[in-house]
Amino acid sequence: MTLHNDPIDLIRAKALWMRRTAFQMVFDAQLGHPGGDFSATDIIATIYFGVLRYDPTQPNMPDRDRFIMSKGHATGALYTALCAAGYFPEDWLKTYMQPRSMLNGHPNRNYLPGVETNTGPLGHGLPVATGIAIAGQITQATYRTYVLTGDGELQEGSNWEAAMTAGHRKLTNLTWIVDRNRLQQGAGTEETNGLDPLDKKFEAFGWDVQMVDGHDHAALFAALTAPTTDKPRAIIANTVKGKGVSFMENKASWHHGVPTADQLATALKELV
Ligand SMILES: Cc1ncc(C[n+]2csc(CCOP(=O)(O)OP(=O)(O)O)c2C)c(N)n1
Numbered sequence: 001m002t003l004h005n006d007p008i009d010l011i012r013a014k015a016l017w018m019r020r021t022a023f024q025m026v027f028d029a030q031l032g033h034p035g036g037d038f039s040a041t042d043i044i045a046t047i048y049f050g051v052l053r054y055d056p057t058q059p060n061m062p063d064r065d066r067f068i069m070s071k072g073h074a075t076g077a078l079y080t081a082l083c084a085a086g087y088f089p090e091d092w093l094k095t096y097m098q099p100r101s102m103l104n105g106h107p108n109r110n111y112l113p114g115v116e117t118n119t120g121p122l123g124h125g126l127p128v129a130t131g132i133a134i135a136g137q138i139t140q141a142t143y144r145t146y147v148l149t150g151d152g153e154l155q156e157g158s159n160w161e162a163a164m165t166a167g168h169r170k171l172t173n174l175t176w177i178v179d180r181n182r183l184q185q186g187a188g189t190e191e192t193n194g195l196d197p198l199d200k201k202f203e204a205f206g207w208d209v210q211m212v213d214g215h216d217h218a219a220l221f222a223a224l225t226a227p228t229t230d231k232p233r234a235i236i237a238n239t240v241k242g243k244g245v246s247f248m249e250n251k252a253s254w255h256h257g258v259p260t261a262d263q264l265a266t267a268l269k270e271l272v
């Protein structure tokens with residue numbers, strides 16, 4: 001048994017297992033979104049194994065913290081985290097994207113314990129999270145709501161409506177993390193519909209904004225656990241799409257690329 005005294009060591013070990021397992025799942029299914037899985041893995045690992053309060057035996061526990069995976073295409077990262085967190089057995093991962101599997105290409109809360117809300121159509125996670133945070137604010141609940149969006153996803157106007165509402169209502173119980181990998185499906189965000197300066201935009205909408213290296217577990221942990229202010233919190237996590245595998249990094253084609261057997265073997269040699 002490996003003992004982890006330092007929470008950052010535990011997060012690092014989980015993130016490594018998540019990447020290796022997710023890439024095997026994508027290979028087996030010959031389907032998936034590994035580029036966006038790997039930019040988000042360190043963020044999700046830090047949230048699940050360092051920050052979030054939950055009990056996998058009681059997925060609907062009223063005072064659980066909520067995590068909403070708005071970039072619902074990156075199920076390799078989400079499902080491996082939920083499995084490692086204890087929501088379901090490892091065997092289930094082998095059914096990824098098979099007919100009638102509970103592990104669909106996009107997460108479905110009706111099938112899979114631990115999924116907070118169905119996502120896939122981009123642009124809905126932040127509005128839903130904002131609503132959940134408003135409910136928590138009204139009822140003075142102790143839970144906190146975390147939502148992870150992509151950056152290309154921010155082209156959906158619904159995000160900006162929610163951002164305006166959360167700022168207006170001073171939702172101090174809401175944390176929004178943006179996976180800022182600067183790529184969307186087939187191109188860069190800035191050449192498609194520029195987002196910069198994202199920090200200034202969020203500040204103007206009434207958010208407390210932090211920028212971090214989205215692959216630095218200690219920096220992510222510090223940003224996620226920093227004392228709250230009188231504003232909702234936005235964390236712009238600068239990431240690399242395909243992070244961890246040399247031939248995938250920063251390549252738009254790996255958005256929904258699938259590996260050959262040789263590429264899988266190379267990746268597993270690198271992910272150690
Ligand atoms: C409303 C909507 N339009 C289009 C898509 C198809 N789609 C899936 S992922 C994606 C790119 C998203 O880019 P980004 O948010 O940057 O995700 P990441 O780079 O983290 O994978 C698109 C266009 C979708 N899922 N939903």
Ligand SMILES: [Mg+2]
Pocket residue numbers: 150151152153179180181182183184
């Ligand atoms: Mg992106």
